Amino acid sequence: MTSSFTATLAYSMPASALQIVLVALGGPLLLGLMAKIRARAEGRVGAPISQPLKDIRKLLSKERLHARHASVVLPLAPIVILAATAVAIGIAPLITTHPALGASADILVIVYLLLTGSVAGALAGLDTGTAFGGMGASRAMTIGALAEPALLVAVIALSIQAGTSNLPAIVSSTLAHPNWVSGPSRLLALVALVIVIIAETGRLPVDNPATHLELTMIHEAMILEYAGPELALVTLGGAMRLGLLFSLVANLFFPWGIGSNGSLVGLLVGVLALALKTSVIAVGVSLIEIHSAKLRLFRLPELLAGAFVMSVLAVITGLVTR
Amino acid sequence: MTLLLVGLGFCLLGVLTSALPRTYRVPVTASCAALGCALAFCAAMRVLVTGDTVSFHTTLILPLNGFAMTLDPLGALFIVATALVGFASCVYCIGYVRGELQSRSAMGLFVAFILSLLAVPAASSIATLMLFWELMAVSSMLLIVVEHRHRREARDAALWYGVMTQLGAASILLGLLLLTLRGGGQTFTEIKSHADALSPIVRSSAFMLVLLGFASKAGAVPLHVWLPKAHPEAPSPVSAMMSSSMVAMGVYGIIRVGDDLLHGGTVWWWIAVVALGTLSALYGALHATTSTDIKRLLAYSTIDILGLVLIGVGAAGALRDTGHPAVAQLALMAALLLVVAHAGFKGALFLGAGAVERATGTRDLDQLGGLIHRMPVTTTIFALSACSIMAVPTLSGFSSEWLLLQGLLHGFTDASTPTLIALLVGIVALALTGGLTAVAFVKALGIGFLGQARTLGAVNATEVAPTMQIAMALLGAVSIVLGLVPGLVVPLINRAAQSGLSRSTMSPLARGTGLVLAQLRGAIQPAFLFVGAAAVLVAVWLINRRLVHRSARRVDAWGCGRDVQTARMQYTATSFGEPLQRVFADVLRPQSDVELTHVAESRYYEQSLKYQNQVSDAVEQFGYRPVIDAVLRGGKAARRIQNGSIHRYLAFGFVALLVVLVVLA
Numbered sequence: 001m002t003s004s005f006t007a008t009l010a011y012s013m014p015a016s017a018l019q020i021v022l023v024a025l026g027g028p029l030l031l032g033l034m035a036k037i038r039a040r041a042e043g044r045v046g047a048p049i050s051q052p053l054k055d056i057r058k059l060l061s062k063e064r065l066h067a068r069h070a071s072v073v074l075p076l077a078p079i080v081i082l083a084a085t086a087v088a089i090g091i092a093p094l095i096t097t098h099p100a101l102g103a104s105a106d107i108l109v110i111v112y113l114l115l116t117g118s119v120a121g122a123l124a125g126l127d128t129g130t131a132f133g134g135m136g137a138s139r140a141m142t143i144g145a146l147a148e149p150a151l152l153v154a155v156i157a158l159s160i161q162a163g164t165s166n167l168p169a170i171v172s173s174t175l176a177h178p179n180w181v182s183g184p185s186r187l188l189a190l191v192a193l194v195i196v197i198i199a200e201t202g203r204l205p206v207d208n209p210a211t212h213l214e215l216t217m218i219h220e221a222m223i224l225e226y227a228g229p230e231l232a233l234v235t236l237g238g239a240m241r242l243g244l245l246f247s248l249v250a251n252l253f254f255p256w257g258i259g260s261n262g263s264l265v266g267l268l269v270g271v272l273a274l275a276l277k278t279s280v281i282a283v284g285v286s287l288i289e290i291h292s293a294k295l296r297l298f299r300l301p302e303l304l305a306g307a308f309v310m311s312v313l314a315v316i317t318g319l320v321t322r
Numbered sequence: 323m324t325l326l327l328v329g330l331g332f333c334l335l336g337v338l339t340s341a342l343p344r345t346y347r348v349p350v351t352a353s354c355a356a357l358g359c360a361l362a363f364c365a366a367m368r369v370l371v372t373g374d375t376v377s378f379h380t381t382l383i384l385p386l387n388g389f390a391m392t393l394d395p396l397g398a399l400f401i402v403a404t405a406l407v408g409f410a411s412c413v414y415c416i417g418y419v420r421g422e423l424q425s426r427s428a429m430g431l432f433v434a435f436i437l438s439l440l441a442v443p444a445a446s447s448i449a450t451l452m453l454f455w456e457l458m459a460v461s462s463m464l465l466i467v468v469e470h471r472h473r474r475e476a477r478d479a480a481l482w483y484g485v486m487t488q489l490g491a492a493s494i495l496l497g498l499l500l501l502t503l504r505g506g507g508q509t510f511t512e513i514k515s516h517a518d519a520l521s522p523i524v525r526s527s528a529f530m531l532v533l534l535g536f537a538s539k540a541g542a543v544p545l546h547v548w549l550p551k552a553h554p555e556a557p558s559p560v561s562a563m564m565s566s567s568m569v570a571m572g573v574y575g576i577i578r579v580g581d582d583l584l585h586g587g588t589v590w591w592w593i594a595v596v597a598l599g600t601l602s603a604l605y606g607a608l609h610a611t612t613s614t615d616i617k618r619l620l621a622y623s624t625i626d627i628l629g630l631v632l633i634g635v636g637a638a639g640a641l642r643d644t645g646h647p648a649v650a651q652l653a654l655m656a657a658l659l660l661v662v663a664h665a666g667f668k669g670a671l672f673l674g675a676g677a678v679e680r681a682t683g684t685r686d687l688d689q690l691g692g693l694i695h696r697m698p699v700t701t702t703i704f705a706l707s708a709c710s711i712m713a714v715p716t717l718s719g720f721s722s723e724w725l726l727l728q729g730l731l732h733g734f735t736d737a738s739t740p741t742l743i744a745l746l747v748g749i750v751a752l753a754l755t756g757g758l759t760a761v762a763f764v765k766a767l768g769i770g771f772l773g774q775a776r777t778l779g780a781v782n783a784t785e786v787a788p789t790m791q792i793a794m795a796l797l798g799a800v801s802i803v804l805g806l807v808p809g810l811v812v813p814l815i816n817r818a819a820q821s822g823l824s825r826s827t828m829s830p831l832a833r834g835t836g837l838v839l840a841q842l843r844g845a846i847q848p849a850f851l852f853v854g855a856a857a858v859l860v861a862v863w864l865i866n867r868r869l870v871h872r873s874a875r876r877v878d879a880w881g882c883g884r885d886v887q888t889a890r891m892q893y894t895a896t897s898f899g900e901p902l903q904r905v906f907a908d909v910l911r912p913q914s915d916v917e918l919t920h921v922a923e924s925r926y927y928e929q930s931l932k933y934q935n936q937v938s939d940a941v942e943q944f945g946y947r948p949v950i951d952a953v954l955r956g957g958k959a960a961r962r963i964q965n966g967s968i969h970r971y972l973a974f975g976f977v978a979l980l981v982v983l984v985v986l987a
Contacts, residue, residue, distance in 0.1 A: 020858075063875065064873070064874035064875065065874065065875055065876075065877050066874040066875070066876055066877070067876075067877065067878070067879040068876050068877065068878055068879065069692070069773065069774045069879070069887075071694045071695060071772060072694075073694070073772055075874065079859060079862055079863070082858070082862055083855045083858040083859050083862065084855070086855075086858040087851060087854045087855045087858060090854060090858075091851075091854070100854075101847065101850050101851065101854060103838075103845045103847065104836070104845060104846045104847045104848075104850060104851055106724065106844065106845075106846055108720075108723065108724050108727055108846075109715055109724075109846060109851070111756075112713050112714065112715050112720055112756070113715055115712070115713075115714075115756070115757070115760055116709075116714045116715065118760070119709075119712060119714070119760055119764055122764045122768065123764060123767060123768050123772060125768075126764070126768030126769060126772045126773055126893070126898075127768070127772040127773060128773070128879050129691070129692070129772070129773035129774035129879070129887070129889065129892050130879045130880070130881070130887060130891065130892065131891045131892060131893060132880070133879075133893070134768075134769075134773075134892055134893020134894075134897070134898060135893055135897075137764065137768060137893070137898070138893060138897065138898040138899075138900070138901060139901060141760065141761045141764055141898075142761065142901040142902050142905070144757055144760070144761075145611075145757030145758050145760060145761045145902065146757065146905070147757075148753070148756055148757040148760075149750070149753035149754045149756065149757055152753040152756070153749065153750060153753050156731065156749060156753075159731065160731070160734055163732075163735070163842075163843065164842070164843035164844050165727065165728070165731055165844055166843055166844055166845070169843055214882065224880055225879055225880065233862070297901065298901075298904060298905070301905045312746075312750060315746060315749075316746070319734065319742065319746070
């Protein structure tokens with residue numbers, strides 16, 4: 001008991017704190033990287049990769065502005081989004097398979113922590129009492145409601161293989177059974193998850209993060225009334241969410257490099273491996289983005305239903321081939 | 323047992339004190355009933371903690387068969403849930419009651435309803451069970467029509483409810499009587515000892531009959547049509563009791579008869595239960611996303627949650643004889659935890675909806691808005707309970723859904739193919755309802771309580787009476803306790819599940835404040851997660867405070883260049899749910915109508931535009947309406963032979979006499 005307690009204190013808790021800091025810095029950098037790739041593909045030089053971080057810093061020093069009819073929900077929501085995402089990042093197996101509270105890092109916990117963030121954002125959109133806020137909230141919740149089941153079922157496909165829904169345990173058992181990775185169940189789940197993370201992070205073809213027309217916005221419409229420090233927190237929360245989802249996909253399907261033995265070297269290797277893996281995913285997602293136009297809102301259910309069917313198929317193939 | 327009987331006695335006293343003059347009536351009656359609930363709670367808790375079963379038998383009340391009551395842990399758990407909501411509803415009543423519910427008969431019926439709900443899980447013979455079951459049905463039906471003078475819909479709702487509940491009761495009675503074929507005795511002990519001697523066909527048909535009745539009480543689709551009509555029409559404390567306690571009695575009945583009296587039966591019974599649960603969960607969640615009446619939304623979400631409970635009960639039944647007794651017990655524990663959690667948050671939500679109705683005079687979300695500024699306490703408790711039902715981690719909805727997922731997930735190891743499919747369908751339903759529930763409750767909370775007030779009623783709303791706030795807070799606290807430290811109630815729920823499955827295996831969960839699977843891998847520690855989140859919050863707050871010195875300045879919201887932002891420009895509940903309504907149009911069958919009138923001079927300008935959108939219950943429309951219409955047509959056709967002509971009646975008599983004579987000869 002004492003030894004496990006000291007291990008938690010000396011290794012797991014610093015590792016979790018490192019994960020949170022890493023994703024808080026890395027998430028915006030991933031956004032910058034994706035913007036850079038897009039700019040280059042369009043023949044522009046583009047802003048530096050660190051631009052989103054600079055934007056966040058700039059916003060933090062600006063004046064706080066609240067919409068006239070907004071209540072306490074408006075300033076509270078960014079904090080809830082940030083806290084829920086940060087807790088999910090802290091307990092998930094990102095650079096080590098022994099994060100603090102790793103025993104509670106269940107898929108359901110992660111999925112519902114992310115959902116908590118979405119709910120807080122949607123409530124803030126409605127709190128402003130405007131047409132755009134409500135519109136964004138309604139659309140974001142609709143897409144979330146269709147994407148969330150695909151996410152959950154896709155990860156359940158992996159957890160049936162591992163016999164547990166605990167994420168660190170799933171990652172550990174994948175490390176122990178490398179042949180699982182190439183199974184048909186995993187591949188189907190991977191495709192489903194990629195569609196889901198595109199939807200959940202508001203990228204093309206689901207949502208256009210660079211749009212300037214209110215009527216076509218989804219996430220941007222929802223957070224239209226945010227300004228200054230609160231906008232910085234919302235943006236940071238969104239970037240961290242993206243970082244978390246990319247890292248989860250990376251580690252669930254390609255866990256190698258993650259620190260699994262509790263050593264400091266393993267942790268550093270884990271950091272580098274995570275940076276590499278998420279950058280590869282970011283490049284992949286931006287390639288998808290470059291080659292696709294935004295889908296009509298009412299075509300999205302077909303895409304997400306496709307992802308859901310694929311994740312159900314992943315579960316079934318997993319059950320048949322086990 | 324004495325404690326429970328004294329509790330029931332106090333409720334009975336409450337029924338009598340409802341005859342008191344107007345000034346004392348409500349406080350005295352509600353206090354008696356609240357005291358009765360508190361005593362019943364203590365009695366049931368004692369049974370849950372010690373695990374002893376106590377019984378009581380007398381021939382004084384029902385002379386022929388005797389009046390038999392037994393309090394075992396399974397029934398005790400349902401009594402605990404009922405007593406909690408009952409106590410809160412009584413406290414709520416003291417501030418709430420005005421108008422119709424204040425009348426002598428309404429108060430008396432309300433207390434009789436609570437009495438029957440407390441007694442049903444303790445009844446241990448067919449006669450006793452049916453006595454309280456019918457008392458529950460009749461009292462609740464009359465309570466629905468209490469406000470019929472103001473709302474014509476209440477009459478229709480009561481009629482639907484009355485017919486469905488009586489058909490259900492008849493089905494239950496028939497099923498239970500089938501079980502007495504062999505032994506002859508009507509107490510549960512006798513039935514239990516002779517159950518194995520019955521032929522499989524009798525057992526199966528008895529279970530199916532009983533399932534029909536209990537599932538209709540639990541609001542399982544397609545037997546749910548009465549529920550979204552009846553729950554909204556009843557006065558709010560009654561709705562709270564109906565939605566969080568009465569529907570649970572259906573679940574209780576299924577567990578009692580299927581698991582306890584019949585020792586589990588065959589797998590396909592339970593697959594039928596899972597199928598009913600899946601249908602209900604999806605259908606309820608979908609309709610909740612498009613409902614704009616706040617109480618109707620809550621009623622549909624009750625169908626959704628009860629569907630999840632049925633999935634748990636079905637999974638437990640299907641797994642109980644497959645070499646996974648621990649997983650079966652886990653699934654049943656999940657279902658029972660969800661019942662108690664649901665009693666807490668749904669009770670608080672209905673009481674909150676009642677507070678909103680009292681303060682604004684409407685239940686239509688499209689007429690509300692901005693209540694957070696005028697009713698902060700109600701809004702906070704409603705938001706907390708809504709977060710709980712949306713399964714926000716560290717609240718009770720999340721703990722129970724996690725447990726349910728574990729029960730389904732760990733059943734996969736070497737289950738038979740039909741069971742496997744049932745478990746898979748259950749998991750898919752759990753995943754799908756999660757997102758839909760979030761849409762429904764973000765809508766209820768965001769449209770109803772946030773933003774700008776849409777009508778004068780919402781502008782002039784004021785916070786409700788303190789007793790109502792206390793009652794809501796009490797039920798809100800249940801969400802927090804079951805969410806943060808679910809491990810505390812695990813031993814109690816384990817006892818109830820053991821007595822339901824009539825086994826005494828080891829608890830599938832380890833001791834502690836969180837939920838930790840003992841033999842399998844899986845755990846959540848909500849309290850630790852909460853501490854983690856709090857640590858992040860403190861960190862963010864410290865950073866934010868350092869960076870932000872000024873307080874916020876109020877500015878107008880962005881209106882695309884327009885100056886004025888009126889409340890009418892906001893998104894409404896109808897528009898919020900519209901995308902999902904369009905996506906699931908095949909299931910929901912919305913009826914939309916656009917009526918455009920042009921100006922006489924030019925077709926390019928319109929004079930008026932009328933848009934109508936209505937989502938009615940497709941099951942009712944395509945399943946029940948044809949039957950009702952056929953019956954009505956039959957009735958009309960039969961009326962033709964009665965045209966008032968005395969000659970014709972004499973001819974009928976003559977013909978009938980002839981026929982009788984011919985038949986006899």
